[in-house]
Amino acid sequence: MTSSTTQKSNGMWIIAALVVLLLILHQDNWFWTDDTLVFGFLPIGLFWHACISIGASLTWALATVIAWPLPDETDENGDVSSTEEAAS
Template structure:
């Protein structure tokens, strides 16, 4: 857990970069396929990107959160 905490910011930075690359989905630019018969594939892909963003940010709260409430108390900030 400690090792993943120290590598956490790097993992999250890599995942965000990956999301930004996947966001530019040139491969579906002119594809008119309807997923499940009703969702255009470009919309489906980007809805999946939104869900992947949720997963990435959830992981960020577990392995790369910049502060803990204990630290804030210690600093007398709260």
């Protein structure tokens, strides 16, 4: 296994962990009865979900950077080639 393949594999686990973390944090039972307003007008539950949405978009952006094939990993037809085929 090459170092780039190992890094990509580790990155996939990081992305999976971030997605699971976002799923857990999305269950915000602790803000259901809280009447606190953020910035004087925004209910804290709505603010929490806005932060979760921003976190999800950052996770998705990181996932595309980690999981997207590099230009040298594609063949002339645009198909992704495996590292074993590229080595031969």
